[in-house]
Amino acid sequence: MPMIHLILGIVPIVALTDDPHPFLGEVSEWQGFVRYDVRFGDADAIVIEPSEPLPGRPWAWRGEFFGAFPNADIELLRRGWYLVYLGVPDQFGSTKAMKQWEKFYDMLVREYGFTPKPALIGLSRGALYCMAWAARHPDRTLLVYLDNGVCDFKSWPGGRPKGLGEGKGSPEDWVKLLCAYGFNDDKEAIAYPFNPVDHLEPLARAELPILLVYGDADTVVPHRENSEKLFERYQVLGGLVEQIVKPGQDHHPHGLDDPRPIVEFFERVRQRN
Template identity: 70%
Template sequence: MRAVVAVASILILCPAADADEPAPFPGAICRWNGFVRHDFRVYGADVIVVEPKEQPLGRPWAWRGEFFGAFPDADLELLRGGWHLAYMSVPDLFGSPKAVARWEAFYDLLVKEYGVSPRPALIGLSRGALYCKAWAAAHPDETLAVYLDNGVCDFKSWPGGWPKGLGTGAGSPEEWVKLLDAYDFEDDREAITYRGNPVDRLGPLAEAEIPILLVYGDSDETVPHRENSEVVYDRYRALGGPVERVVKAGADHHPHGLTDPRPVVEFIERAWRDWGRP
């Protein structure tokens, strides 16, 4: 059963929406790169919704897994094209079931109360990939497409890495401790034998034919591509899932994104058209 939604009390002040019109977004309003941004709280977490200036039929939206505002070129192009942009701040939950429960509350609110599309496009930069892939694996019918950028696809690789003897990357012992707590693992062994990593949960996405785009540097020392993006690429292809990749030769973990974000935007917009929505 999905978690009960708890939203900031400002929602009570919003007038009832017309049957044909979604409710207005609540919260504090400011401008973000020229677009209207709403900040409020859901299920005890800070959330952000940015509105496009023009809103096409169907109200498509993109959901950031982590690091709102970082390397936002593709986000901004989507906003210019009529997409809403959403983010929920649960930074130390690493895509765990606790994170998915909070995402479910936010999703239900956005779709049922504010009328956005039931299928968001997911944007996962770095550890944000853990959130996006966890959502997609649990909710393939509520996922439009998945774009991962130097994404963490196996937490054994990061924050595990070489300090734990689990990968070639630098890892992060401090973040590993947080991850154990987020998943309620009793010890390292339970985490290592866990089979809920993104690289282990590709079957539901492939069956639903959810398109995946992987953008990654082939010299990433933080989230090594051979332990993350390339594993997803090879396994997803073997499962028959639609997957594309853009490999940045010689690139490290930063900067994320592409100098020209059009391949990312076109990938997401093509998924929207292929789904059959206007």
């Protein structure tokens, strides 16, 4: 069985190898698959290995909340995808988070043979990470799947407490967001022009497919301010977007009872590329 070897510290920049290094790390089991945990810089990294990897090592990259509502993740593993997570919590897709993602990406792709275009999975605030990556690197993204995703941080963690949306918001997380982005005050955060709903052109130009799964009664991340707004704006730009709406569903649970529509979206896109 191949293993994962993640080198800590500075990430070497080398050509994509035809003979990937074996993987090492603290080995355990997750949902019947081999799990590797390592410390990558100052972040915790997780790689789950499929029993029978697909050629080219396709991988799904979780933006946040590893292990939460995982049935689509598990089905992807069964079909030969790797599952990857890099823990940079409370960074909300900021530049600092993306710099760590970029180093980790270089490690996996250039030394360990992962396909250069990961599929991104963004649950809730994880969408901020995935959409930030896709906007910065549309050429390094296969697809984006958002599940009740935060597509505008004015809506969450802003929301009602800040007079910025219909949702519950989170004043504590708003303070963390100001710090993560280096905003001096609320005014700077509100004026920020690169929330996912406002920064879709790079994705549309790259014809990057997006799948949106969301409940239309979400009181935390209201769909009209997030998924629905992104869907409408991406369509106007000519972007490739699909949606699965869960009538009457609040923020939880994420995903679908039957994950096949999600996994089949991944497979369709992979086979086209």
